[in-house]
Each structure stands twice: as structure tokens, then as C-alpha cells.
Amino acid sequence: MVSVDQILSITLACIVLIVVPGPSVMFIVGRALSYGRASALSTVAGNSLGVYTVAVLVACGVGLVLRESEAFLSALRIAGALVLIWLGYKAIRERKAIGPGLAGAGGTRDLALAARQGYWVGLTNPKALIVFAVILPQFVHPEAGHLTAQMLLLAIVPVAVGLCTDIVWALAATRARNWLSGSRRRNEAVGAVGGTLVMGLGVAMLVSNKA
Numbered sequence: 001m002v003s004v005d006q007i008l009s010i011t012l013a014c015i016v017l018i019v020v021p022g023p024s025v026m027f028i029v030g031r032a033l034s035y036g037r038a039s040a041l042s043t044v045a046g047n048s049l050g051v052y053t054v055a056v057l058v059a060c061g062v063g064l065v066l067r068e069s070e071a072f073l074s075a076l077r078i079a080g081a082l083v084l085i086w087l088g089y090k091a092i093r094e095r096k097a098i099g100p101g102l103a104g105a106g107g108t109r110d111l112a113l114a115a116r117q118g119y120w121v122g123l124t125n126p127k128a129l130i131v132f133a134v135i136l137p138q139f140v141h142p143e144a145g146h147l148t149a150q151m152l153l154l155a156i157v158p159v160a161v162g163l164c165t166d167i168v169w170a171l172a173a174t175r176a177r178n179w180l181s182g183s184r185r186r187n188e189a190v191g192a193v194g195g196t197l198v199m200g201l202g203v204a205m206l207v208s209n210k211a
Contacts, residue, residue: 050122
């Protein structure tokens with residue numbers, strides 16, 4: 001069974017790795033600036049589910065095979081980059097539809113869409129594959145029991161750490177948005193900044209993949 005020492009060790013390792021902003025954090029901040037708190041938190045929830053899906057794939061052995069495929073990793077980075085570019089462009093295009101004072105607003109359909117987009121970003125985040133396929137196995141001990149069960153249980157730790165830090169980023173970005181968006185013009189500018197941030201991240205991922 002998973003021990004307390006295993007949990008503490010993986011927690012410390014995850015804090016060091018996850019607190020450094022990656023694609024998911026930048027996307028969540030961009031969503032918060034463009035659409036507000038409710039959308040950002042829905043994105044956080046979807047992203048966490050997408051990240052845990054990566055953990056499940058790795059625990060089942062699929063991720064370990066895919067990790068050895070350079071072509072797959074390259075395709076994963078490109079897919080994630082293209083998704084970010086499209087979502088950033090969409091946020092810029094729709095910025096005029098987001099009026100001031102709507103930071104916490106959002107219909108059920110919009111929030112579900114945000115969650116789905118967050119799920120895809122989490123699923124295609126190369127950082128998640130590194131955490132679960134490279135880092136996490138180092139904390140799995142054969143003598144502690146079923147290896148797949150250990151992986152699935154220990155994977156909850158980085159997902160939980162990421163969930164907490166993502167929520168902090170989302171709320172902080174929302175607070176900045178509320179402070180800046182006192183007028184429609186400023187609100188549109190903030191939305192454009194959020195979309196540009198997401199698009200820029202996607203472009204950076206594409207460039208780094210070609211390098």
C-alpha cells in the first residue's frame with residue numbers, strides 16, 4: 001500500500017515542478033483575463049481531469065510506450081500549441097462580447113465548454129506526461145503492492161497540488177481583471193491581453209518544437 005513517506009516525497013517533488021508556470025497555468029490565466037472567474041475555475045476543473053487522464057494512461061502502460069516515441073511527443077506538443085493558438089484567437093475575437101462587471105458570470109453551456117477546453121489542454125500538456133511517466137515511477141515501490149494501483153493513487157498528489165496552484169492563479173488573475181476592467185474599453189483590452197497571452201504561449205510551443 002502507498003506509504004506516508006511516498007506521499008510526502010512526491011508532494012515535495014511536485015511542488016518544485018508544478019509551481020513553475022507551464023502551458024496549463026498560462027492558459028488558465030488567459031481564460032481568467034478574457035472571460036472571468038467562473039470560466040477560469042471551470043477551466044481549472046477540466047484541466048485537472050485531463051491531467052489525471054494522462055496519469056491513467058501512464059499507469060496502464062500506454063504512456064510509457066508513447067514516451068519513447070519522439071514522433072508522438074512532437075505531435076502532442078504541436079496539437080497542444082495549435083489548440084492554444086485557436087483558443088487565444090477566439091478570446092481576442094470575442095472580447096467585445098464580454099462586458100465589464102461580468103467576471104463571475106457564465107452560463108452552464110459556456111462553463112461546460114471552458115471545462116472541455118481545459119481538459120484538452122491538460123491532456124496535451126507535455127509537462128503532465130513528464131511528471132507521470134518520468135518522475136512518478138521513481139516513487140513507486142514493488143514491495144508496497146500493486147504497481148498500477150500505486151501509480152493511480154500517487155497520481156492524485158500532483159493533480160491535487162496542480163489544482164490548488166491553478167485555483168490561486170485563476171483567482172489572482174480574476175482579481176487583476178476586475179481591477180482593470182472598470183470600463184468597456186479597458187475590459188476589451190484585458191480580454192485581448194488574455195487572448196494574446198494564450199496565443200503567444202501556443203506560438204512559443206510551436207517554435208520550441210521545431211528547434
